[in-house]
Amino acid sequence: MKKHILEISGIQKSFNDKLLLSDIYLKLETGQIIGLFGRNGSGKSTLLKIIFGIVPALDKSIFINGISKNNSSVLLNEIRYLHQNQFIPNHFSVFQTIRLSVDKQKIFVFCEDDFLKPLLNQKIKDLSFGELRYLQVKLMFFNQSKFVLLDEPFSGLSPKMIEIIMLLIKENSEEKGIILTDHNYKSVIGIATDLRMLKEGKLRVINKKAELVSEGYLANSTIF
Secondary structure, eight states, rough: OOOOEEEEEEEEETTTTTEEEEEEEEEEEETTEEEEEEEEESHHHHHHHHHHHHSSSSOOOOTTTTTOOOHHHTTTTTEEEHHHHSSSTTTSSSHHHHHHHHOOHHHHHHOOOOTGGGGGGGGGSSSSSHHHHHHHHHHHHSSOOEEEESSTTTTTTTTTHHHHHHHHHHTTTTEEEEEEESHHHHHHHHOOSEEEETTTEEEEESSSTTHHHHTTSSSTTTOO
C-alpha cells in the first residue's frame, strides 16, 4: 500500500500578544497514529484547527506527498477533523446521516456494523453520548481523506465505549495517518505509534513514555 506523507511547517500563533505556537513542524504518514500531549492551554486544539484550516496562521506551509496544499478548500479532500462538539443535526436519523455523508458504494459496508445496526432508525438526539461519538469517529474514516485529526474522541465515554472506539481507530489506521489528542492519556498511549508534546510553544518528540514525566506532563511513571 502506498504511503502518503503530510508535512506541516512554519506554524506560529499568538493570542493577545502571547505566543502560543512557535515554528511548529510536524510530519505524519499513513499507518501512523501520533498521540499529541500538552497541558490545558498549550495549543493542542488550536494546532489541529490550524492544520485543518479553520484557524488562520499566516506562515503555515502544508505539503502532502511533496505537493503544496496551502489552499484550505483543497485540504477538505485530504484531511478530516473531529472536533469536540456535536456536529450532526439532531433531527437526522442515523441512517440519513450515513446516507448523506458516505459514498453510495460504501454505505452497505458502513452499516454492516454490529454496533450500528440497532441504531440505524434512531434520531441523532436519541443516541447516547457514546453511540453518537462512535458514529462521528466512524464517519471520519469513511471518505477519501488520507489524514484524520481527532480532538478528544474519548471525552465523557465509559471504559467500554473507549475500548470500542480505540478498536475502530486501530482498524482504520492502516490506510490513514492520524493525530489524536485526549485527556485520557492512558488510552492515547495505548493506541499511539508515536508521541509528541506541546510545551512552551514548541512541539517535542517523545521517544520514551517516561519522558512525559520528565517533561512535567505526568506526575509519576507508575502508569507504565
